[in-house]
Amino acid sequence: MDTRAMLVGLVLAMLPTPGLGAPVESDTLQSPRNKLLLVSFDGFRWDYDQDVNTPNLDTMVREGVKARHMTPPFVTMTSPCHFTLVTGKYIENHGVVHNMFYNLSNRVKLPYHPTLSKGSWWDNGSIPIWITAQRQGLKTGSFFFPGGNVTYQGEAVTQSRREGIAHNYKDEKEWRANIETVLGWFTRDGLDLVTLYFGEPDSTGHKFGPDSEERKKMVEQVDRTVGYLRSRILEEGLESRLNLIITSDHGMNKVNKKAPDLVEFHKFANFSFSDIYFELLDYGPNGMLYPKEGRLDKVYEVLKKAHPRLHVYKKEDFPKDLHYAGHSRITPLVMYSDPGYVIHGRINVQNNNGEHGFRNDVQDMKTIFRAVGPNFQRGLEVEPFESVHVYALMCQLLGIQPEPHDGDLATLLPLLRDGSGLPPRGPALLLVTLLVALFLLVQVAM
Structure with missing residues (x-):
């Protein structure tokens, strides 16, 4: 029994420390x-x-x-x-x-x-x-x-x-x-x-x-x-x-540069940049706004109906499946436009014929x-x-x-190829160690 106990202790010492990110010896x-x-x-x-x-x-x-x-x-x-x-x-x-x-x-x-x-x-x-x-x-x-x-x-x-x-x-x-x-x-x-x-x-x-x-x-x-x-x-x-x-x-x-329904903030009725503390627009088809104190609901109500190709959300309501708005760097209002449309802010400064930044479920x-x-x-x-x-x-x-x-x-x-010679890592290393331990324990029991 003493030999077996010593062997179990040795095997436990061989096991990798639990937890992701632990250094590999x-x-x-x-x-x-x-x-x-x-x-x-x-x-x-x-x-x-x-x-x-x-x-x-x-x-x-x-x-x-x-x-x-x-x-x-x-x-x-x-x-x-x-x-x-x-x-x-x-x-x-x-x-x-x-x-x-x-x-x-x-x-x-x-x-x-x-x-x-x-x-x-x-x-x-x-x-x-x-x-x-x-x-x-x-x-x-x-x-x-x-x-x-x-x-x-x-x-x-x-x-x-x-x-x-x-x-x-x-x-x-x-x-x-x-x-x-x-x-x-x-x-x-x-x-x-x-x-x-x-x-x-x-x-x-x-x-x-x-x-x-x-x-x-x-x-x-x-x-x-x-x-x-x-x-x-x-x-x-x-x-x-x-x-x-x-x-x-x-x-x-492809950007619809000559579309009759461009997304242009400076033309939205009842919207004013005087209500905005911080803006990040004119960078493709997405944007962020930080309204001034007490003006969030006012700005949101104006923008959510401002343009059929613009989709505006309060940060907490942004689609969870996009895994984007849950970070502290994201502003209270987040938005994106439909494929082919970019978001213009105070003036129209975007002239690209091609663009990205759209939803990731868009095939393009x-x-x-x-x-x-x-x-x-x-x-x-x-x-x-x-x-x-x-x-x-x-x-x-x-x-x-x-x-x-x-x-x-x-x-x-x-x-990956089966048996491609990858070095043991994580669960694979643990499995190898346990198999060796099992073999040694069987040998002692015999």
Whole structure:
């Protein structure tokens, strides 16, 4: 009995500490681990490969995994959607609720590029996968990826690059140079995870529209870049130990710029900006208002019937299934417009031919998901899923314990090969330990 008691004590000591986000000790990370590259092509709508010749993306389908489409979170903007990918949280839970930094107290607003380096906007309680992986012994990198160039609880990504305010998103030569840098991070610097961001075809879709010839040519450039990336992965000897995911943040919708029923606040009867303390309008099809003290009900009653294509809610009544309005950064009034319509504030300043930011159940907001590598199945096409699940999949591929998140690993686990050599993690590690314990106890009993 003494021997058995000692053995039980030893087994209990071997078990991992309960709780998500707990650091994984070094002795649990000895199994072979493949590297992971997450690539995002901003604004790549789910069907952009259907009216353009995309041989390299098509090859990825034959050699890996494709989702029919992927559903981003609401609000379908660049920074919020990218942060969902790297945290596995809905936007109301990670708090990056807009592309722009804003402060409701002093009414300061910053454009997109300055917001990329505004640490307090990103570091507000959620830990992205870069930091989680580093705390568990890995090295990570972010190249232009939103959120990858600030510190979280005082910790920075191992390697990072941030785009400049006047950055040329379309330069294909620079795209290839960026790929070379990232591959060097893997081969020379020993990084385990890198997130790589390209600002197209979003920029072209905004300027010329999602149905334009310019957008089609840009998708061809994206496909050439995918081909270049995969060929360089092969040349660097990384193909057998690098998992590659190619996805995006959101889609794109054509704007009805000449519609007779534009959504224009400055033309709404009985509405006055003198009743508003803070406004965030003129940024696509969604907006927020903070009415002055005592004027919330008055403003709401005017706006809820102001335009049939505008949908205005008090914060507490905003649709719960959109997982957006539950954060403290959201103003008392939240709104969005119908597909094809943007929200104009004091004057009409929006001139884009394409836009995103609409509800995430709008088909044009759906985006792509492709994956290939040693741990992914081959020739598999799966049903649509939400991007909130990608984080758990990436943690599984890296063999790290995730932070608390809103995704479900079971949703995307079928994308992986059976017995693909993934290092034990979480429940899998616990199961292995218990099986070993059972075997030893049986041996003692005999």
